Amino acid sequence: MTALLIAIVGAESTGKSALAQDLTLRLSEATGLRCAWVPELLRAWCDATGRTPRANEQSAIAAAQTAQIDAAATLHDIVVCDTTALMTAVYSQYLFNDGSLLVDAQAFHRRCALTLLTALDLPWMADGLQRDGPQVRGPVDALIRAALLSAGLGWAVVAGAGAARTEAALNAVTPLLKVRSMPKRGLFTRLSDRQEALPEWRWTCDNCDVPECEHLALQRPSATLSQRQP
Numbered sequence: 001m002t003a004l005l006i007a008i009v010g011a012e013s014t015g016k017s018a019l020a021q022d023l024t025l026r027l028s029e030a031t032g033l034r035c036a037w038v039p040e041l042l043r044a045w046c047d048a049t050g051r052t053p054r055a056n057e058q059s060a061i062a063a064a065q066t067a068q069i070d071a072a073a074t075l076h077d078i079v080v081c082d083t084t085a086l087m088t089a090v091y092s093q094y095l096f097n098d099g100s101l102l103v104d105a106q107a108f109h110r111r112c113a114l115t116l117l118t119a120l121d122l123p124w125m126a127d128g129l130q131r132d133g134p135q136v137r138g139p140v141d142a143l144i145r146a147a148l149l150s151a152g153l154g155w156a157v158v159a160g161a162g163a164a165r166t167e168a169a170l171n172a173v174t175p176l177l178k179v180r181s182m183p184k185r186g187l188f189t190r191l192s193d194r195q196e197a198l199p200e201w202r203w204t205c206d207n208c209d210v211p212e213c214e215h216l217a218l219q220r221p222s223a224t225l226s227q228r229q230p
Contacts, residue, residue: 003073005111006173007081009144009155010118011137013125015165016040019118019158020082022166023173030170031177033077040083041065055096062088062101066108084108090143094136106151113176116169117144119159 006023008016020037028035041064046052053061062085072079085108089101109115120141124134148155156172158165 001077003076004078004113004176005069005073005081006078007084007086007109007112007115008118008158009084009086009115011120011140011144013122013134013137014118014120015122016118017082019116019165019169020080022163023169024078024080026166026170027078027080027173031078034075035078035080036072036076037080037082038065038069038072040087041068042083042088055092055098058088058092058096058098059101062105066104069108081112084112086144086147090140090147093143094140102147106147106153109148109151109153114172115148115153115155116172117141117148117155117157118165119157121159122161 008020008023010016017040020039024035024037027033041061042053045061065083065088066085069079069081069084084105085101086105089099089105092098092101120137124137145155158168158172160168
């Protein structure tokens, strides 16, 4: 069976790396499947070069991120992607006014079983060369949503701090695992029961796109149009 790809995208300092690692561990424990997380290539790139990428270097970074994910997918049942080429494409848009990387990035997301978008509810923290500051989070978040919407791609917003953020991600992932044969089902059974207890979301709203209600959690009346409403 083809590996299940779970993409995690979001603006800087929204907990993508911590979520990717925690989610991978929980899924491995819950299912007994071979689970892996693929870290963000940009961090290692900036550490190695001592600078951020130039415009003409973005394409190679995006391609390398996808190649690392594809390599992990050949050896594992579930691959959690700590960012994808979509983030490189979005930053190319934001920093260099270059939208040329979007098509390939959107094509990759069509291969993903789920895209998780990390909410802006965590405080911004400096961490390495690749972070620009809290002022870029709103515009980058809007560009991510626009890129997904323009390609007809859905997503689930993951909010909350610490364990609550991981639980929100597990809520979104659980339905995808029902068709998988798993060596372990203890925690998965509990997750399935919890998922069955959640209400069904039937219509669209310009304020919310997750059952936990991003609009209320973030108190952002101008939230971007999305798919679901509580």
